[in-house]
Amino acid sequence: xxxxxxxxQAAPKRGRYHHGDLRAALxxxxxxxxxxxxxxxxxxxEASRRLGVAxxxxxxxxxxxxxxxxxxxxxxxxxxxxxxxxxxxxGTAAQRLAAAARTYxxxxxxxxxxxxxxxxxxxxxxxxxxxxxxxxxxxxxxLTPAAELADGDETAAARLTSAIVATAHGHAVLMLDGVFGSxxxxxxxxxxxxxxxxxxxxxxxxxxxxxxxxxxxxxxxxGI
Amino acid sequence: xxxxxxxxQAAPKRGRYHHGDLRAALxxxxxxxxxxxxxxxxxxxEASRRLGVAxxxxxxxxxxxxxxxxxxxxxxxxxxxxxxxxxxxxGTAAQRLAAAARTYxxxxxxxxxxxxxxxxxxxxxxxxxxxxxxxxxxxxxxLTPAAELADGDETAAARLTSAIVATAHGHAVLMLDGVFGSxxxxxxxxxxxxxxxxxxxxxxxxxxxxxxxxxxxxxxxxGI
DNA sequence: GTCTATATATCGATAGAC
DNA sequence: GTCTATCGATATATAGAC
Numbered sequence: 376x377x378x379x380x381x382x383x384q385a386a387p388k389r390g391r392y393h394h395g396d397l398r399a400a401l402x403x404x405x406x407x408x409x410x411x412x413x414x415x416x417x418x419x420x421e422a423s424r425r426l427g428v429a430x431x432x433x434x435x436x437x438x439x440x441x442x443x444x445x446x447x448x449x450x451x452x453x454x455x456x457x458x459x460x461x462x463x464x465x466g467t468a469a470q471r472l473a474a475a476a477r478t479y480x481x482x483x484x485x486x487x488x489x490x491x492x493x494x495x496x497x498x499x500x501x502x503x504x505x506x507x508x509x510x511x512x513x514x515x516x517x518l519t520p521a522a523e524l525a526d527g528d529e530t531a532a533a534r535l536t537s538a539i540v541a542t543a544h545g546h547a548v549l550m551l552d553g554v555f556g557s558x559x560x561x562x563x564x565x566x567x568x569x570x571x572x573x574x575x576x577x578x579x580x581x582x583x584x585x586x587x588x589x590x591x592x593x594x595x596x597x598g599i
Numbered sequence: 600x601x602x603x604x605x606x607x608q609a610a611p612k613r614g615r616y617h618h619g620d621l622r623a624a625l626x627x628x629x630x631x632x633x634x635x636x637x638x639x640x641x642x643x644x645e646a647s648r649r650l651g652v653a654x655x656x657x658x659x660x661x662x663x664x665x666x667x668x669x670x671x672x673x674x675x676x677x678x679x680x681x682x683x684x685x686x687x688x689x690g691t692a693a694q695r696l697a698a699a700a701r702t703y704x705x706x707x708x709x710x711x712x713x714x715x716x717x718x719x720x721x722x723x724x725x726x727x728x729x730x731x732x733x734x735x736x737x738x739x740x741x742l743t744p745a746a747e748l749a750d751g752d753e754t755a756a757a758r759l760t761s762a763i764v765a766t767a768h769g770h771a772v773l774m775l776d777g778v779f780g781s782x783x784x785x786x787x788x789x790x791x792x793x794x795x796x797x798x799x800x801x802x803x804x805x806x807x808x809x810x811x812x813x814x815x816x817x818x819x820x821x822g823i
Numbered sequence: 824g825t826c827t828a829t830a831t832a833t834c835g836a837t838a839g840a841c
Numbered sequence: 842g843t844c845t846a847t848c849g850a851t852a853t854a855t856a857g858a859c
Contacts (some may be wrong), residue, residue: 397842413721415639420834429844434836436842495719497637500777537778538766538796541789545769553724554761565765572762574806579799583792621824644852653826658854660824826859833852841844 398436398446400426405447409488414496419443444496445503451489452509455482459516468520469577473570475516476543480569483547484562490547514540524577534583538576543569622660622670624650629671633712638720643667668720669727675713676733679706683740692744693801697794699740700767704790707771708783714771738764748801758807762800767793 404422419440423430437443462478463471483490493510500507517536525532549555550565576583628646643664647654661667686702687695707714717730724731741760749756773779774789800807 415721418834419836428842429846430835431837431845432843440835494772494776497639534792534795538792538799541769541773541793542762542766542796543769544773545765545767548718548772549765549768552718568758568762568807569765571758571807571809572766572800574809575762575803576796576799578803578806579801582798582802583795585795585798642852643854652824654853655827655855656825664853824859826857828856828858830855831853834850835848837848838846839844840846841842 397426397428397432401433401436401443402446402450405443406450406488406492409447409491414444414488414491417444441498441503444492445498445506447489447492448496448498448503448506449509451486451493452506452513454486454489455479455493456509456512456516458482459513463516463520468523469574471520472517472524472539472577473573475520476539476546476573477566477570479540479543480547480550480566481562483551484559484565487551490551494544494548524580531580531584535576535580538583539573542572542576546572621650621652621656625657625660625667626670626674629667630674630712630716633671633715638668638712638715641668665722665727668716669722669730671713671716672720672722672727672730673733675710675717676730676737678710678713679703679717680733680736680740682706683737687740687744692747693798695744696741696748696763696801697797699744700763700770700797701790701794703764703767704771704774704793705786707775708786708790711775714775718768718772748804755804755808759800759804762807763797766796766800770796 401422404425405417408417408422408425417440419433420430422443423433433443437446458478459475459482462474465471466474483494493506498506514536517540518532521535521539522529522532525535546555546565546569550561553561555561555565555568625646628649629641632641632646632649641664643657644654646667647657657667661670682702683699683706687699689695690698707718717734722730738760741764742756745759745763746753746756749759770779770789770793774785777785779785779789779792
């Protein structure tokens with residue numbers, strides 16, 4: 376036998392990875408590593424090491440580091456979409472929206488790595504249309520109940536949707552940044568507040584229509 | 600003369616930096632580099648090169664890369680604070696809050712590098728209390744008018760403040776991510792919508808109080 | 824306070840064997 | 842599809858001269 380005795384069959388050498396779906400394993404390991412060290416520190420080399428494959432192996436499955444991160448982002452969008460759909464499955468339109476907002480924030484806490492890959496990776500989404508596509512259903516989960524509340528006005532429905540999504544997103548991001556404190560209590564505070572803010576936005580929905588008027592004419596002189 | 604002829608006095612060698620306030624120059628150059636290449640790609644080495652100093656020089660002023668980024672974040676918090684104060688200087692409480700929300704979003708667009716250093720650097724703020732301190736006045740700019748609207752209820756004022764800040768922040772972040780489109784039009788759309796959403800939150804303020812009730816008793820069974 | 828020089832590390836990505 | 846080997850680049854950070 377050669378130096379390494381082929382090293383696979385008889386002695387699987389501790390975590391050696393030599394079979395199955397390397398692509399899927401890379402995605403999962405990437406999620407783990409982002410959780411442990413943060414997205415910026417994630418590297419292809421470390422993922423390879425952890426899986427016991429050569430540093431060249433991942434390049435059979437992903438063109439580069441960004442492509443791997445994009446695959447993680449797609450997975451994140453899918454999972455978040457599923458959770459939102461479950462959360463917004465029943466109740467009045469307002470209840471469904473509030474539940475979706477709470478779920479959005481909890482997802483960010485629970486699946487921090489996935490959420491960061493989706494929202495904090497700085498990937499140019501126009502370069503990765505798969506992400507946009509996967510994210511589309513997220514918007515729809517909010518849009519459907521919003522349309523009920525907007526009384527047939529599509530523009531109003533779109534505005535309500537994007538205000539609610541932005542609000543949920545803001546709560547999620549600030550929570551991850553520690554603004555609501557730390558620990559599970561912080562998550563619940565942020566989630567409940569996002570839900571309550573959603574109800575408040577719905578109640579004050581009429582104010583959202585003023586956006587059009589404000590944006591309409593040219594107003595290049597506005598100063599700071 | 601030695602090999603380089605001391606190289607400074609007579610021939611300032613193109614952008615050579617040999618005087619003045621290197622600390623301040625580093626902060627400015629960092630802002631420039633973040634704008635050009637993005638925060639993750641920023642490096643001390645490149646900042647040094649651009650200033651024409653040795654790579655070791657910055658370490659006289661900043662312990663490490665994070666410390667330099669923290670200094671940029673402090674500058675960002677100061678500048679944002681000033682802008683918010685100007686924007687929220689007059690009008691009714693609701694008008695001041697809406698103006699602050701719009702200004703928050705515009706700042707993120709206008710001063711993208713600073714905003715990213717403040718909000719997207721992933722620096723542990725508890726390690727850099729200077730940032731938290733500098734950020735404090737941002738919260739106050741929102742809190743003061745919110746307190747007027749909350750009719751003496753401090754808890755309600757705090758909730759309204761944090762809902763509005765989270766909403767403004769969410770609009771800013773999503774705008775930078777391209778969700779509102781691209782170009783100056785996207786900024787205005789996001790800013791105006793953040794302002795309108797602020798007014799909607801104020802109008803629906805009563806719903807924010809339900810947070811307390813919702814969080815109060817143990818409710819570990821909620822499912823996904 | 825800045826420079827030169829360097830130690831140390833790590834990474835992304837590719838070529839070519841098997 | 843995976844491995845070995847490696848190139849080339851870049852980074853952070855320190856030591857010691859000036």
